Amino acid sequence: MTSEVTPELFSTVPDASGRFGRFGGKFVAETLMSALADLEQLYADLKDDKAFQSEFDLDLAHYVGRPSPLYEAARLSDHIGGARIFLKREDLNHTGAHKVNNTIGQALLAKHMGKKRVIAETGAGQHGVASATVAARLGLECHVFMGEEDIRRQALNVYRMKLLGAHVVSVTSGSRTLKDAMNEAMRDWVTHIDDTFYIIGTVAGPHPYPMLVRDFQSVIGREARAQSLAQTGKLPDALVACVGGGSNAIGLFHPFLQDADVAMYGVEAGGKGLETGEHAAPLSAGTPGVLHGNRTYLMQDEHGQILDTHSVSAGLDYPGVGPEHSWLKDIGRVQYVAANDDEALAAFHRLTRIEGIMPALETAHAMAHAEKLAATMSPDQQIVVNLSGRGDKDILTVAALDGIEV
Amino acid sequence: MSRLGAVFQGLREQNRKGVIPYVVAGDPSPDGTVSLLHQLVAAGADVLEIGVPFSDPMSEGPIIQKGHERALANGMNLSAVLEMVSVFRRDDQRTPIVMMGYANPIERFGYSAFADACAVAGVDGLITVDLPPEEVDEIDAALQAVGLDNIFLISPTTPEARIQTIVDRARGFIYCVAVKGVTGSGQLDTDAVAARVATIQGMTTLPVAVGFGIKDASSASAVAKVADAVVVGSALIAEMEAMGRAENASEIQIHGGAVKLLQSIRSGVDSSPS
Numbered sequence: 285m286t287s288e289v290t291p292e293l294f295s296t297v298p299d300a301s302g303r304f305g306r307f308g309g310k311f312v313a314e315t316l317m318s319a320l321a322d323l324e325q326l327y328a329d330l331k332d333d334k335a336f337q338s339e340f341d342l343d344l345a346h347y348v349g350r351p352s353p354l355y356e357a358a359r360l361s362d363h364i365g366g367a368r369i370f371l372k373r374e375d376l377n378h379t380g381a382h383k384v385n386n387t388i389g390q391a392l393l394a395k396h397m398g399k400k401r402v403i404a405e406t407g408a409g410q411h412g413v414a415s416a417t418v419a420a421r422l423g424l425e426c427h428v429f430m431g432e433e434d435i436r437r438q439a440l441n442v443y444r445m446k447l448l449g450a451h452v453v454s455v456t457s458g459s460r461t462l463k464d465a466m467n468e469a470m471r472d473w474v475t476h477i478d479d480t481f482y483i484i485g486t487v488a489g490p491h492p493y494p495m496l497v498r499d500f501q502s503v504i505g506r507e508a509r510a511q512s513l514a515q516t517g518k519l520p521d522a523l524v525a526c527v528g529g530g531s532n533a534i535g536l537f538h539p540f541l542q543d544a545d546v547a548m549y550g551v552e553a554g555g556k557g558l559e560t561g562e563h564a565a566p567l568s569a570g571t572p573g574v575l576h577g578n579r580t581y582l583m584q585d586e587h588g589q590i591l592d593t594h595s596v597s598a599g600l601d602y603p604g605v606g607p608e609h610s611w612l613k614d615i616g617r618v619q620y621v622a623a624n625d626d627e628a629l630a631a632f633h634r635l636t637r638i639e640g641i642m643p644a645l646e647t648a649h650a651m652a653h654a655e656k657l658a659a660t661m662s663p664d665q666q667i668v669v670n671l672s673g674r675g676d677k678d679i680l681t682v683a684a685l686d687g688i689e690v
Numbered sequence: 691m692s693r694l695g696a697v698f699q700g701l702r703e704q705n706r707k708g709v710i711p712y713v714v715a716g717d718p719s720p721d722g723t724v725s726l727l728h729q730l731v732a733a734g735a736d737v738l739e740i741g742v743p744f745s746d747p748m749s750e751g752p753i754i755q756k757g758h759e760r761a762l763a764n765g766m767n768l769s770a771v772l773e774m775v776s777v778f779r780r781d782d783q784r785t786p787i788v789m790m791g792y793a794n795p796i797e798r799f800g801y802s803a804f805a806d807a808c809a810v811a812g813v814d815g816l817i818t819v820d821l822p823p824e825e826v827d828e829i830d831a832a833l834q835a836v837g838l839d840n841i842f843l844i845s846p847t848t849p850e851a852r853i854q855t856i857v858d859r860a861r862g863f864i865y866c867v868a869v870k871g872v873t874g875s876g877q878l879d880t881d882a883v884a885a886r887v888a889t890i891q892g893m894t895t896l897p898v899a900v901g902f903g904i905k906d907a908s909s910a911s912a913v914a915k916v917a918d919a920v921v922v923g924s925a926l927i928a929e930m931e932a933m934g935r936a937e938n939a940s941e942i943q944i945h946g947g948a949v950k951l952l953q954s955i956r957s958g959v960d961s962s963p964s
Binding site: 313474572582 | 744745746747748749750751752755759762767768769792793794795796797798799819820821822824825842843844845846847848849852867870871872875876
């Protein structure tokens with residue numbers, strides 16, 4: 285397949301039916317089809333609309349605080365030895381992660397549709413907080429669906445959402461994590477289809493979501509590309525980002541896909557190790573199937589039942605992945621690897637102590653692989669890591685894992 | 691003529707309306723499902739709808755979700771459901787069986803292999819909640835090749851032009867979803883259902899069954915006035931769940947809850963003047 289990859293290929297997906305090769309699509313109940321068609325039409329109208337784009341850009345500049353810096357982690361690079369490591373500082377965005385780029389965009393769409401109620405699913409709570417934030421700003425009613433297990437391990441973000449005026453709905457079905465939160469959000473959406481806009485937090489779900497979330501997040505890669513050229517005079521040799529659903533990774537990767545010399549690594553949650561089966565790495569160890577409106581790589585058993593996942597990070601604890609990643613894997617454009625819980629924790633501590641930057645546990649997976657990769661490269665090469673979120677939300681989890689009572 | 695075609699033709703000739711119970715295969719117990727199906731036929735079911743358990747049943751309300759969870763905890767899977775249909779067919783060659791579920795277990799089984807296995811087991815039709823017309827080509831071709839009906843859902847949000855597209859490729863019957871929402875939820879608006887069914891009947895001669903929101907004899911009777919058949923699911927499963935809560939409840943007692951409700955729905959439908 286790799287031989288057929290031409291630069292033009294990347295601008296052809298998704299096709300009109302929402303396909304990235306054999307992945308993607310609109311695998312949803314009939315009740316949702318007309319809402320998806322409306323969203324598709326609206327987005328087609330607004331996508332290249334100058335007024336809409338400048339409204340989006342203005343919000344990103346003045347409300348989110350973009351552009352985010354591209355910071356050279358020189359001390360970490362010295363410590364590792366090898367390639368220069370640059371961090372795309374999405375942790376410095378308003379609300380502390382890349383998630384807000386997308387919620388700003390989708391909230392503008394909701395406003396254009398005249399919807400008064402927004403819903404969102406969340407795992408680590410970053411997308412929930414980013415949704416609650418834009419809802420507060422626009423005066424929209426907001427309901428965030430969150431697995432009972434995640435509510436326990438992300439208590440700080442739950443309280444942040446409540447302070448912002450959102451209703452946090454505890455999901456007690458299935459594995460009580462992100463996958464079940466998404467099921468419940470879909471159920472709420474079919475029940476309140478007339479007045480509700482569903483703000484999906486990642487590049488998964490039915491078409492057009494994987495496309496529009498990618499487009500909103502691509503600001504990350506566009507900035508990083510320009511910043512690399514301006515700061516170093518060349519493009520990076522490699523990009524690294526963590527992949528749960530995959531929105532921060534697509535955001536960084538997408539504007540570089542046509543740059544054939546830029547290698548890309550998506551880092552999944554290896555949990556307790558791929559060989560244990562207790563992980564959340566469908567691209568590394570899964571098979572294609574259909575879940576949450578799209579065909580993609582999944583963690584499933586031989587009967588097509590979705591498996592429980594495990595990761596130290598709630599935001600990566602998801603058995604599926606965005607369909608574009610599945611396609612990028614199959615055509616060989618992006619390499620997908622896994623970092624396990626212990627490696628991520630070690631990377632969390634290293635970045636905190638060496639650079640004074642505390643990454644989210646999700647992001648720490650990307651750091652763990654970037655360090656390994658940097659060590660195999662030379663000092664005249666450079667890596668850009670998407671520092672997708674800050675770690676404040678995770679300090680209680682880290683303390684507990686380190687056996688410390690806070 | 692297919693079993694579904696024969697049953698609906700018989701109903702029309704007798705000027706009667708159909709009753710279609712939905713139960714989840716393997717719930718409350720895998721050993722009891724086949725006898726439950728026979729009991730439901732004896733209680734007046736014209737067509738049987740069998741839910742295929744899935745880990746992520748996104749269109750189901752809490753009652754049917756729990757049914758799926760119990761069935762999976764009992765080790766149920768798609769092959770086992772097909773086996774149940776084969777066993778049922780040994781004693782009942784007449785009652786059509788429609789399987790209702792989600793795409794992923796079928797994808798995993800393989801569309802073509804699945805259609806063949808359905809034909810061998812004696813399945814008559816398939817409803818796959820997350821395969822709307824846009825995604826249905828592959829399985830529809832496989833089902834047609836073995837003479838099975840793919841049954842489409844039409845929801846309250848389906849625009850009229852789209853209804854025409856759907857009925858043009860539908861076989862067996864049309865499943866008209868009565869409420870915006872998941873199974874077992876919402877208040878049934880009989881007038882809205884009547885208008886919807888009339889619209890659909892204006893576009894196709896296929897029978898129209900109405901489901902989602904039918905709970906008892908009176909709601910079934912009201913819907914049967916305007917539709918060709920009523921589907922009842924959550925209410926049956928809720929009855930069995932309630933009976934199962936009693937200590938040492940026997941399988942006969944647990945099934946009895948659903949059977950009694952179905953008998954009452956049958957009378958409600960039969961008393962409904964059409």
